[in-house]
Amino acid sequence: MRRGDSTVDVHADPGAPDCRSGWAYLAWLVRCQPWRAVAGAVLASSWMVLMAAAPYLLSKAVDEGLEPGDTAALVGWTAALTAVGALNAWVSIMRHRTMTRLRMDAYFRTIKVTVGQAVRLGDALRRRVGTGEVVTIGVGDVHTIANALTVIGPGVGSVVVYVFVAGLLLSVSPLLAAVVLLGMPVIAAIALPLMTRLRGAEGEYRERQGVLTARIGDLAGGLRVLNGLGGKGLFADGFRRDSGRLREQGYRVGSSASWLQALGVGLPTLFLAVVTWLAARLAAQGELTVGQLVSVYGYVAVLVGPVAFLVDMGYQLSRGVVAADRVVRLLRLEPDPDTGTADAPAEPSVLHDPGSGVRVRPGRLTAVVGARPAELTALVDRLGRLGPTDVTWGGVRLDAIPLAQVRARILVADNEADLFAGPLREVVAGRGEPSPEQVRRAVRAAAADDIVQGLAEGLDTTVTGQGRSLSGGQRQRVRLVRALLADPEVLLAVEPTSALDAHTEAAVAERLRAARHGLTTVVTTTSPLVLDHADTVIYLDGGKVVAAGRHPELLEREPGYRELVARDSEETVR
DSSP states (O other): OOOSTTSOOTTSOOOOOOOSOHHHHHHHHHHTSHHHHHHHHHHHHHHHHHHHHHHHHHHHIIIIIITTTOHHHHHHHHHHHHHHHHHHHHHHHHHHHHHHHHHHHHHHHHHHHHHHHHHHHTTHHHHHSOHHHHHHIIIIIHHHHHHHGGGGTHHHHHHHHHHHHHHHHHHHOHHHHHHHHHHHHHHHHHHHHHHHHHHHHHHHHHHHHHHHHHHHHHHHHHHHHHHHHTOHHHHHHHHHHHHHHHHHHHHHHHHHHHHHHHHHHHHHHHHHHHHHHHHHHHHHTTSSOHHHHHHHHHHHHHHHHHHHHHHHHHHHHHHHHHHHHHHHHHHHOOOOOOOOOSOOOSSOOOEEETTTTEEEOTTSEEEEEESOHHHHHHHHHHHTTSSSOOOEETTEEGGGSOHHHHHHHEEEEOTTOOOOSEEHHHHHHTTSOOOHHHHHHHHHHTTOHHHHHHSTTGGGSEEOGGGTTSOHHHHHHHHHHHHHHHOOSEEEEESTTTTSOHHHHHHHHHHHHHHTTTSEEEEEOOOHHHHTTOSEEEEEETTEEEEEEOHHHHHHHOHHHHHHHHHHHHHHHO
16 A cells, blocks of 8 residues: 555554553544545544534525525525535545544554564563453553544544534523533533543453453363363363353443443433423524524534533543553563673584583484473573573573574474464564475474365465464475575474374474485474484483483483383374
8 A cells, every 4th residue: 555644554663662651643644644534534523514514504594585585595505505515525535534544554553563562572471461461451452552542633623612602592592501511511520430431441341351261272272282182171161151241241341332322312302302392492492593493403412412422432441541551561561681792603503501401403403301291391492592591602692692593593383382373484584585395394394285285276276374274294294384485593393293194294204304314403392202212312301411322322222211111102103
């Protein structure tokens, strides 16, 4: 899309958001598009004022044309009324277009700053923010924030037309003008406590919704494990309990919202009835003409919409501030500090983890075995600097090296790494632009030929987000293809073959060694099919190195290792 006031550029730099508060963030969204905001306010004000002008013209047609029987005057005022209606139709179209662009700009700008912040935080994101929180922001809060900005257009217009109508009524009857001017503060005094209550209830609801969304993600990803451990019922009970609390909180939000929306319709209608009754009494007493009575009714009927809109805008703005507060909390987070100034080793060097005693020699395929997956994952995180680490690389502390240098040469291939939607060729290419021959070699090394051949359009077939259109073993091999195409100097792969059958796993183990010849590769696994191809196997117990050597050697001299690998062999056979 082109950049400019007439279009929304979804690819432009969103700018630096104001993260002082939810209100400040909403104000920043308005400041980012000042001309569009001004145009929206002017067009909305003109639209509503022209609507209020219709009763005035109608009263003139009655008093100066219809009642005295002046056909020329009647035709003139009728023509003016028609022209104003046509003009207002065009103004309404432009107002709607402008406000839609304003909301879409805010929508895409919020998405860009939150996605940019997620990328900036990197691996620290999962330690700082729950998955449910991020999902709730992306699915619901961005829409709520965009809708809240409607107050810029019709919100301003409602205030303008309210003052305009009060001025018109002042020329008709000071009493009616006073009633109209005092009506809005009365409505605000009634609605404000409900808005305050709604904001608190909405904030708590959003918090609980984020927690429950995270639970749903955990359940979807670990259902098979829960079944195996017999914990599905316990998890279901906890989910049912949290879901019930969320439902109760939703009822509280709905209660406040329903009362607020009811007042938004009921109070303006009651307001209309009071003013109309007063105008009718004044007309009966001869203080108002028939035309003036018609105009008063028209004025107040026009006001019903703006008054109801202002009440609804209070509701939308309250929700928008709650949503903006959540976005601001995410944007305030800072990534792990990167204070490194030392240069990375110029040549492939040893990675040493003092905590476990693991030494990874360069240019070799090293397998790390342990009974506790959490310990192995923590080791890989330290070796890949995905958190606090005291690992050394060629004698230099890894956290003393600028993070960009570490990321350029060391890659952690997580077994649960995200797969984005798109053509398979782009999914496996990542940020690079590999040649067709490089893709072909990586696909073969990961034993993923059958995946490509089984897809309707091969590598050009579109896969869904997280690879949901693929099986678990296929997703694992696609992740491995992507890691191999990145071609890092050091590849740290977490259980890269755990979801594969024995035949495919054996092919991957053999081809991985050949594909990574001369490069440093570390895999965590207990599969004998992979271990048999490793140059070095490191056996951990309690997070510490117990033994290291070739797979046959460890089988012979380490009973714990033999038992662990034999158990994995039995599970593979089953």
